[in-house]
Amino acid sequence: MTASRFALLGAPNCGKTVLFNGLTGSNAKVANYAGVTVDRREGRFVDDPNVVVIDLPGTYSLRATSPDEKVARDVVLGKLGQQPDAIVSVADATNLRMTLRMVLEVKTLGLPMVVSLNLSDVARHRGLKIDAAKLSELLGVPVLETAAIDSRSMRAVREAVARLPRKTEGAAHALTLEEAEKRLDALDSNALYAQVEDILRQVVRHELTLPAWHRQLDAIVMHPVWGMLILMLILMLVFQAVYAWAEPVMGMIEDSFAWLGDVITENMDEGPLASLIKDGILAGVGSVLVFLPQITILFAFILLLEDSGYLPRAALLLDNAMSRSGLSGRAFIPLLSSFACAVPAVMAARTIQDPRERLVTIAIAPMLTCSARLPIYALIIAAVIPDETVLGIFNLQGLTLFGLYLAGIVSAGFTAWVLKVLARKRGHVQQFPLLMELPTFRMPNFKHILISLWGKVKAFLMRAGTVIFALSVVLWALVSFPGAPEGATQPAIDYSIAGHLGHLIQPLFAPLGFTWQMCIAMIPGIAAREVVVSALGTVYAMTASSEEALETALIPVVHDNWGLPTAFAFLAWYIYAPMCLATLATIRRETNSARHTLMITGGLFAAAYLFALIVYQIASRILG
Ligand SMILES: Nc1nc2c(ncn2[C@@H]2O[C@H](COP(=O)(O)OP(=O)(O)OP(=O)(O)O)[C@@H](O)[C@H]2O)c(=O)[nH]1
Numbered sequence: 043m044t045a046s047r048f049a050l051l052g053a054p055n056c057g058k059t060v061l062f063n064g065l066t067g068s069n070a071k072v073a074n075y076a077g078v079t080v081d082r083r084e085g086r087f088v089d090d091p092n093v094v095v096i097d098l099p100g101t102y103s104l105r106a107t108s109p110d111e112k113v114a115r116d117v118v119l120g121k122l123g124q125q126p127d128a129i130v131s132v133a134d135a136t137n138l139r140m141t142l143r144m145v146l147e148v149k150t151l152g153l154p155m156v157v158s159l160n161l162s163d164v165a166r167h168r169g170l171k172i173d174a175a176k177l178s179e180l181l182g183v184p185v186l187e188t189a190a191i192d193s194r195s196m197r198a199v200r201e202a203v204a205r206l207p208r209k210t211e212g213a214a215h216a217l218t219l220e221e222a223e224k225r226l227d228a229l230d231s232n233a234l235y236a237q238v239e240d241i242l243r244q245v246v247r248h249e250l251t252l253p254a255w256h257r258q259l260d261a262i263v264m265h266p267v268w269g270m271l272i273l274m275l276i277l278m279l280v281f282q283a284v285y286a287w288a289e290p291v292m293g294m295i296e297d298s299f300a301w302l303g304d305v306i307t308e309n310m311d312e313g314p315l316a317s318l319i320k321d322g323i324l325a326g327v328g329s330v331l332v333f334l335p336q337i338t339i340l341f342a343f344i345l346l347l348e349d350s351g352y353l354p355r356a357a358l359l360l361d362n363a364m365s366r367s368g369l370s371g372r373a374f375i376p377l378l379s380s381f382a383c384a385v386p387a388v389m390a391a392r393t394i395q396d397p398r399e400r401l402v403t404i405a406i407a408p409m410l411t412c413s414a415r416l417p418i419y420a421l422i423i424a425a426v427i428p429d430e431t432v433l434g435i436f437n438l439q440g441l442t443l444f445g446l447y448l449a450g451i452v453s454a455g456f457t458a459w460v461l462k463v464l465a466r467k468r469g470h471v472q473q474f475p476l477l478m479e480l481p482t483f484r485m486p487n488f489k490h491i492l493i494s495l496w497g498k499v500k501a502f503l504m505r506a507g508t509v510i511f512a513l514s515v516v517l518w519a520l521v522s523f524p525g526a527p528e529g530a531t532q533p534a535i536d537y538s539i540a541g542h543l544g545h546l547i548q549p550l551f552a553p554l555g556f557t558w559q560m561c562i563a564m565i566p567g568i569a570a571r572e573v574v575v576s577a578l579g580t581v582y583a584m585t586a587s588s589e590e591a592l593e594t595a596l597i598p599v600v601h602d603n604w605g606l607p608t609a610f611a612f613l614a615w616y617i618y619a620p621m622c623l624a625t626l627a628t629i630r631r632e633t634n635s636a637r638h639t640l641m642i643t644g645g646l647f648a649a650a651y652l653f654a655l656i657v658y659q660i661a662s663r664i665l666g
């Protein structure tokens with residue numbers, strides 16, 4: 043028997059994904075702003091493996107048009123995969139008006155349905171009363187008051203979902219696709235609107251007003267001056283914390299890898315195997331793992347900001363500046379997720395209607411500092427920027443990191459602006475106003491944050507254990523073989539395959555001040571940015587003479603070997619260089635155009651080269 047399929051349908055940001063995670067035991071991304079889910083996602087119902095639950099992007103109507111909203115419509119109509127056998131309509135209890143319309147639309151399709159009146163805890167808190175029984179009577183479907191984040195409430199939802207009718211073998215669908223589409227298109231918006239208002243009058247007892255503290259908080263954080271100041275302060279705090287709090291744990295990780303290296307040296311004979319473990323694996327994987335604490339802290343802050351409802355407000359605050367770049371606030375949410383990783387950001391650009399704006403957003407997303415750059419930035423900052431306090435309170439290293447993030451943001455904005463000017467010449471620019479519903483401020487849900495944080499940490503560890511581990515082994519082989527000939531005068535690595543390769547491409551990067559070791563490390567680093575750090579670890583471990591080799595930590599090695607101009611140029615290179623195969627593949631898939639992908643990749647590499655060149659040439663004149 044084929045499985046039954048139930049789809050979660052509702053407005054953006056009403057808790058569909060929290061419900062989905064609870065119904066299926068998944069860990070899909072949840073955040074307090076609209077447009078988090080941009081594609082459908084399926085999972086098995088925990089209480090019955092014969093039921094598939096589908097999470098959908100938020101939409102206000104089945105007659106909507108942006109690519110993510112179209113997914114919801116197509117799934118419900120059965121154009122994308124098999125038509126669902128029942129719908130779980132998720133409504134935001136604090137904003138029932140926005141969802142009721144779609145509930146009525148689904149009803150015309152004749153699909154079995156249960157309505158989850160979600161966020162009812164927030165509604166109750168604000169003194170809003172909804173007569174769920176009456177609503178159920180008017181709609182003719184079961185209505186549950188739920189708080190998806192509460193486990194007791196989740197159990198009630200599971201029971202209700204379990205009672206939904208399953209697929210009956212051989213039963214014909216209520217409606218054919220054409221009929222269903224015809225019915226939807228025939229709906230009269232005004233009549234629907236009137237019906238919604240009529241229902242609201244009967245079930246909602248107290249109209250909702252935002253509490254005073256909420257309005258005051260909004261007035262402050264959205265104030266053009268104070269708001270901006272608060273945003274800057276928050277960002278500064280994040281970067282300070284990344285440095286100040288991570289330090290002790292980083293030291294511990296470094297020490298344990300050094301200790302493991304010593305254990306190998308003491309207990310194994312010198313030879314290829316010991317070298318593979320020490321110089322290949324420990325030096326490679328260890329160099330990246332050291333940055334786990336910083337990445338964890340950064341993600342914790344991002345998750346906190348996401349869950350509180352603050353981020354979209356920052357978006358609105360910056361909307362004015364954004365519109366000058368030719369982007370609307372719609373582009374802001376995808377761009378925000380770029381700070382974690384460009385891959386979901388490029389996908390999230392589906393929420394943007396205008397094709398030009400969507401392409402520009404995809405093109406600039408890789409310039410924003412993703413978490414994979416953090417190990418690179420952190421390594422070089424730790425190696426060359428003194429750990430000093432400036433202006434009384436700011437740590438110079440944290441400030442530098444902040445500057446690098448800012449450089450990415452400014453570059454992205456500038457690029458968007460240039461593309462706008464170019465497009466305007468051809469008359470292509472259309473500006474859509476920002477139509478974003480601001481979520482309400484909410485106390486972040488710490489359990490959720492911890493679970494998501496663990497997911498991210500696990501993903502990072504997985505990468506260290508798989509991709510980075512494998513590339514470290516391959517690189518170790520390339521820098522070890524062939525070994526040095528009889529009577530060699532140079533370090534053995536000079537004679538290896540990788541050594542030759544590094545010397546071969548180094549002239550291309552000489553104007554940027556890159557050494558051949560850096561060139562070697564950048565080759566596996568094309569796969570993913572942080573790999574360059576593990577690769578540097580391996581390359582330097584192999585270059586070091588045996589006494590130096592006792593000093594395995596990468597930071598002091600970079601400190602001793604790189605001049606400031608080289609270090610700065612390397613940072614400039616990584617602000618732009620699109621060295622991440624996953625991002626490029628996603629751009630190819632989302633734009634569905636090899637030409638656009640090549641243009642974006644080429645443009646980013648050109649920018650990387652140019653800026654690294656300028657930085658190196660200027661810095662070496664000033665400093666040396
Ligand atoms: N207090 C409270 N918060 C909730 C409840 N359900 C969800 N949330 C929070 O609401 C926010 C949105 O939840 P999501 O599950 O991402 O919403 P979604 O409907 O999937 O949103 P999109 O994918 O953007 O359409 C998150 O911050 C959740 O933690 C609830 O019942 N009570």
Ligand SMILES: [Mg+2]
Binds near residue numbers: 058059071079098
């Ligand atoms: Mg979602």
